[in-house]
Amino acid sequence: MKLRRVLLVVLMVGGFWYLTTHLPAGLSGLGNFSLFGSHGSSSPLQLTEAHAAPSYDSEEQNNIAVYKRVLPSVVNITSTTLVFNFFYGTVPQQGQGSGFILDKAGHVLTNYHVVEGANRGIEVMLSNKHRYAAKVVGTDKVHDLALLQIEAPGLQPVTLADSTDLSVGQKVYAIGNPFGLSGTMTRGIISSIRSIRGSEGAPIEDAIQTDAAINPGNSGGPLLNSRGEVIGINTMIASNGANQSSGIGFAIPINTAKAVLADLTRYGRVKRPSLGIVSFAIGPDLASQMGLSADSGVLVQKVIPGGAAERAGLRGGNEQAYVGNTPIMLGGDLIVAIDGQPVTDPQDISALMDKHQAGDTVSVTLFRGRRQMTLKLILGEAHGVNT
Numbered sequence: 001m002k003l004r005r006v007l008l009v010v011l012m013v014g015g016f017w018y019l020t021t022h023l024p025a026g027l028s029g030l031g032n033f034s035l036f037g038s039h040g041s042s043s044p045l046q047l048t049e050a051h052a053a054p055s056y057d058s059e060e061q062n063n064i065a066v067y068k069r070v071l072p073s074v075v076n077i078t079s080t081t082l083v084f085n086f087f088y089g090t091v092p093q094q095g096q097g098s099g100f101i102l103d104k105a106g107h108v109l110t111n112y113h114v115v116e117g118a119n120r121g122i123e124v125m126l127s128n129k130h131r132y133a134a135k136v137v138g139t140d141k142v143h144d145l146a147l148l149q150i151e152a153p154g155l156q157p158v159t160l161a162d163s164t165d166l167s168v169g170q171k172v173y174a175i176g177n178p179f180g181l182s183g184t185m186t187r188g189i190i191s192s193i194r195s196i197r198g199s200e201g202a203p204i205e206d207a208i209q210t211d212a213a214i215n216p217g218n219s220g221g222p223l224l225n226s227r228g229e230v231i232g233i234n235t236m237i238a239s240n241g242a243n244q245s246s247g248i249g250f251a252i253p254i255n256t257a258k259a260v261l262a263d264l265t266r267y268g269r270v271k272r273p274s275l276g277i278v279s280f281a282i283g284p285d286l287a288s289q290m291g292l293s294a295d296s297g298v299l300v301q302k303v304i305p306g307g308a309a310e311r312a313g314l315r316g317g318n319e320q321a322y323v324g325n326t327p328i329m330l331g332g333d334l335i336v337a338i339d340g341q342p343v344t345d346p347q348d349i350s351a352l353m354d355k356h357q358a359g360d361t362v363s364v365t366l367f368r369g370r371r372q373m374t375l376k377l378i379l380g381e382a383h384g385v386n387t
Helices: 003-023 027-032 058-073 255-265 285-290 308-314 346-353
Strands: 074-084 092-103 106-112 122-125 130-138 147-148 171-176 182-196 205-209 222-224 230-237 249-252 277-281 297-303 321-324 326-330 334-338 362-369 371-378
Touching: 058 074, 058 092, 058 171, 058 182, 058 222, 074 106, 092 171, 106 255, 130 255, 147 255, 171 205, 171 230, 205 230, 205 255, 205 346, 230 255, 249 255, 277 285, 277 346, 297 308, 297 326, 297 346, 297 362, 308 371, 334 346
Parallel strands: none
Antiparallel strands: 074 092, 074 122, 092 106, 106 147, 122 130, 130 147, 171 182, 171 222, 182 205, 205 249, 222 230, 230 249, 277 297, 297 334, 321 326, 334 362, 362 371
C-alpha cells in the first residue's frame, strides 16, 4: 500500500514536471500558470533600442554649434557688497550676472548694474569653472555698461557683429547664468527694435526686444545671431512685477557698446558727446499752433552755459507757455536735422550722439523764426542725461 502511494506521488510529480517543461507556452492556458497562483508572463521583456548614434536636423546642428562656439567666451560674474543689517552690523551681500570676453587681454563686458556698489570685490568664473578676481576698467551708468579685466590664460574672445541692420523675426540666442544656472542657452526671435528707458531713465536707442527667455542672472550676457556673433547685451526684462521672464526682454545693441569702449579703455569713463541744450519735441499739431516753419523738430528750451550750443550761437526760448500742465519756453531755435539726418524728438538726438564722440564737429540745421540756417557745432561732453 505504501509503495503504491509512493509510486502515485512520483507519477504526479513527474507528470507535472513534464507538462511545465515540454508543452508550448500558452497551451490550454498553462503558459500563464504559476505554482503559486500568480499571473505573470513567461515571455522575456523585449526593448526597442536605437542602433545608431542620434542624428540632428540642420536647425539643431546650428543650435549646438553656436552653443559650443560661444560658451567658452561667456562668464559668470559675482559682485560682493557690504551692507548694514537690522542691527547695524555689516554683512556681505552677493549679486550675480553674466558677461563676455572681448579679447585675449582679459577685457570683459557686462552691465553696470551687475557690478554697481561692489565694494568688496568682483569675481569672474569662466566656463571651465576657474575663478579670477576682476578689476573695473570703466563704467557707463547712462548706457548701463561696465568694462572689467581679468588675468587668465587661453581666453577665447567673442566676435562682435554690426547691429545696424537687424530685422524683426531674426533668430537670436541668449547665453548666460539665469538664477545662477551657468551655461544656459535660450532661443527666440527679435520681436521688435524700439527705444526704451533704462533703469536710470536714460534712453536706450534701438534696443533689441526679444522673446528669448531672459531672467535675473542673464544681465550682461550676449545676445547672438545665428552665426554666434554678438548683436546685443542682455540688460532688462518687462516682468510686470514678477522677477522672471515674461517673454519680453531687451538688449543694448552692440554698436552702442562699440561707441563707448574706446573711451572706457582710454579714460576709464565715457566722454559722452552733447549738444548742450534742454529740448522739447514738437509735432505737427504744436507746430501749427505755434506758427513754426516746420511740421516737426526739437525746440531749444535752453542752452547750457559754456556748452557746445552756446559756443555755436544757438538760442534758447525767452517766453514761457504751457503744453497741458508742462511749462515750455517759446522763441528758441527749432532743430530739424543733424548732419542731414531728420530730428523729430530728443531720442533722435541721443541716437545720433551715440555715433559721435566729444570733440566731433556736426552740422545742425534749424529754423530761427522763418529763416532756415545751418551751423557748425563742436560737440561737448555730457554731464547728466540732457542732450
